Amino acid sequence: MARLKLPVPPVPPALKPRPARPGTGNGRVGPLDQAAEAGITVVDWIDERTSLSGGLRWMLFRKVPKGTNWFYTLGSAAMFAFLSQAVTGVFLAMYYDPSPTHAYESIRYVTNEAFLGEFVRGMHKWGSTVMVILVFLHMGRTFFWGAYKYPRELNWVIGVVLLIMTMTMSFTGYLLPFDQRSYWATIVGVNINGTGPLIGPYLSDFLRAGPEFGATTLSRFYAIHMMLVPGLIAALIGAHLYLVAKLGTTAPPWIKAKPDERLTESEV
């Protein structure tokens, strides 16, 4: 098996550190040597207590099958978009006030006054569009290439839950700026939910925090948007990734497996 070799930095030979000649040192390790090895020592110390290196090696040095191409980056790109949403969302939450009287003002402050405020808010707003598109593209790739079939059925189901969670995020986030557009779109959206079968009316009441759109509706949407659903998404991405690493990513469906030549029948 070929070993990974790190390229040697282009240092002139005269500057390269020379190993000590045998017999010159007295065999003791001085503090200078310890300092040089500090990084390794710390990692060793942590690994001795957690055994993380095994899991890391399992995750990083697993093989991806032959034929893996750029379409296989869509899932990780969607996850990256989620991380970007999480980071920009934290900064927005530092300024946001989820009360009907102050919400609009706080967003106005972020947009017009805060340092880079409009930029970060724009990233969050357009990041949601990018994330939805990436999730759909990732799903399309999985669907058309039959990647949801045995043994990856469970991962497909988790993925569908993640899709619904993503849509929930954009629905609950749409209300938060609390301008006319978001307010009335949310009223209609919640009313639409209410026409659903069986759980429809209960879902609407839960979202509105009562039969009418009231003072606590906004904080409820805020809590769902920044605690409940992101937590679920993060946990489900973890499960999704674990299954990907355990079962392996699929190969494109038209790639045929050729057994090793040394194992063909004529030579066995």
Add this chain to the structure above:
Amino acid sequence: MNQREKEQYLREYAILKSQGKPFFPYAVAKDSAMAAIVLVVIIVLSIVLGAEMGPKADPTTTTYVPRPEWYFFFLFELLRVIKPPQFVPLATIGVPTICMILLFLLPFYDRSPERRPERRPIATAAGIFTIAAMAFLTYLGASAGSPNEIDMKPPAGLKGAALGEWNRGKLVAAQSGCLACHKIGENGNDGPGPHLTNIGSVLPESAIAQTLRNPTAPMPSFQTLAETQPQKFQALVSFLGQLR
């Protein structure tokens, strides 16, 4: 897939995997490049398109069109395509619910071992049809005209105070975005709400006011408008009552 097909798949997959490359650094490099592209796209979108804000939410007026984020257009348009009122619940939740259930259970009813798209004609066709339908509905939603203008002449014989009232009512109806879901004469969208062109001859004004206060979902209620600005509400009711 039966047991033999499962084992065959796992065998072939093991061979493909053994011929592949390690995740780190090969796949990680591709993923990182893609992540960088995603970040650049988000930043460019943010700089170019910005994050504009509309006027502050005001529950007492309904002067804004309820318009969702663009990737919900296809759900919103589903309401318009399916018109009869008894089917509206089907459009709002029925169809999406069924689609969700079909999506969840996909690996359990599609159990054939075949994975190549060109050898799974039903699945591929269904997928392409779904994408085309969603794209078409999104296009419909994006190209729907502004529902904030009503272009029509007052009925003949309307003079003085009555004409002023009629014009005020027309303005309220336009600002409230009624046309997003209703058709008045040549204006507005054909559904999901019923036509209002002749609503005055179908319902008396008292019934119109009652419906505005306590509408059938998904229409928003005008109860707050009736309480806070009764003149506006009255103008709206009399405008609608004169549509014959």
